Amino acid sequence: MEGVELLKELSEAFGLSGYEGDVADILKKHFGSRVTVSHDRIGSVIARKDGTSERPKIMFSAHMDEIGFMVKDITKEGFIKFLPIGGWWPGNVPGMKVWIRTSKGSLVPGVVGLKPIHELTPEEKKKLPDVKDMYIDVGVTKGFDPREKLGVRPGDPVVPAGTYERMANGDLLMGKAWDDRVGCALLVSLLDNLKDVKHPNTVYLVGSVQEEVGLRGARTSAFAVEPDIGFALDVSICRDTPGNESDAGEKLGGGAGILVYDSTMIPHVKLRNYVCDLAEANKIPYHLASIKGGYDTGTIHLTKYGVPCLALGVPTRYIHSGASVISLEDYNNILKLITLIVKNFNDDMLQKILE
Numbered sequence: 001m002e003g004v005e006l007l008k009e010l011s012e013a014f015g016l017s018g019y020e021g022d023v024a025d026i027l028k029k030h031f032g033s034r035v036t037v038s039h040d041r042i043g044s045v046i047a048r049k050d051g052t053s054e055r056p057k058i059m060f061s062a063h064m065d066e067i068g069f070m071v072k073d074i075t076k077e078g079f080i081k082f083l084p085i086g087g088w089w090p091g092n093v094p095g096m097k098v099w100i101r102t103s104k105g106s107l108v109p110g111v112v113g114l115k116p117i118h119e120l121t122p123e124e125k126k127k128l129p130d131v132k133d134m135y136i137d138v139g140v141t142k143g144f145d146p147r148e149k150l151g152v153r154p155g156d157p158v159v160p161a162g163t164y165e166r167m168a169n170g171d172l173l174m175g176k177a178w179d180d181r182v183g184c185a186l187l188v189s190l191l192d193n194l195k196d197v198k199h200p201n202t203v204y205l206v207g208s209v210q211e212e213v214g215l216r217g218a219r220t221s222a223f224a225v226e227p228d229i230g231f232a233l234d235v236s237i238c239r240d241t242p243g244n245e246s247d248a249g250e251k252l253g254g255g256a257g258i259l260v261y262d263s264t265m266i267p268h269v270k271l272r273n274y275v276c277d278l279a280e281a282n283k284i285p286y287h288l289a290s291i292k293g294g295y296d297t298g299t300i301h302l303t304k305y306g307v308p309c310l311a312l313g314v315p316t317r318y319i320h321s322g323a324s325v326i327s328l329e330d331y332n333n334i335l336k337l338i339t340l341i342v343k344n345f346n347d348d349m350l351q352k353i354l355e
């Protein structure tokens with residue numbers, strides 16, 4: 001399957017934290033019989049691809065969940081009150097089109113509503129809106145009760161209703177949930193690249209659950225895998241837009257983002273240097289990135305006696321909003337880099353890193 005088709009399919013999939021089943025099915029469909037698939041007990045997908053040696057075990061983790069909302073309550077008029085799931089900035093929420101998956105299984109479109117702007121007081125206009133004042137309107141009129149008509153009930157998951165678009169600049173792709181479906185796509189593309197490759201290790205491709213609410217599936221998956229080294233494949237932040245300029249290379253077209261810092265882990269320095277050297281030796285563009293958020297490696301690196309870990313990011317604009325933008329060129333560069341890691345990382349290198 002061509003890379004962009006895979007990215008489209010994964011971006012458009014419905015998968016709020018705790019409701020990742022559709023994404024898990026897509027991953028398993030593309031993995032096919034090339035791997036041995038198992039699960040942790042909360043829904044993560046763990047695919048094992050054998051090489052010529054059992055060790056080292058290399059774990060690549062990409063989270064299947066996306067941020068969204070959960071139905072909390074329904075007013076007597078039929079408007080849906082909701083809980084934010086994952087890190088939302090309230091300014092990004094009003095006016096957003098959403099999909100609710102109802103307890104009956106159907107997808108219902110809606111829009112996030114808030115008091116009309118013309119009726120806000122000057123004091124209210126100065127403040128950020130509060131999610132508590134927002135609601136989802138699924139097309140409510142008098143006598144249309146979404147509980148009865150649609151089967152909406154508390155706990156039903158809600159995600160942004162974003163469709164995938166290839167932008168006017170053909171290298172850029174816009175879609176919802178690049179965080180972290182772009183990482184999920186990398187798991188599949190990596191497996192494609194390993195066709196007929198004899199790699200001196202065992203590779204674990206993990207689609208983790210509930211990253212956005214606390215790196216939960218990565219923790220349980222790492223317990224199951226017991227990796228020797230681990231990588232998060234995720235998004236990193238672009239700082240190439242107005243009001244946000246930086247010379248650090250964190251931009252679309254900046255190549256592989258190699259995280260030097262996030263708020264859940266300081267990466268293993270020798271592993272980080274190994275990956276930077278590998279990129280340089282093979283002329284793969286990369287940049288050093290940082291983020292005030294976390295990655296799956298935040299829990300993986302604390303497994304048992306500790307696991308050398310590194311997070312790799314696809315530079316992304318507008319993460320944690322209804323639509324974000326990535327570059328296909330960056331995707332392919334990260335793919336090259338992780339393919340090289342798998343082809344090269346053997347037990348000698350593991351021992352050197354652990355010295």
Ligand SMILES: [Zn+2]
Pocket residue numbers: 063179180211234235
């Ligand atoms: Zn993420």
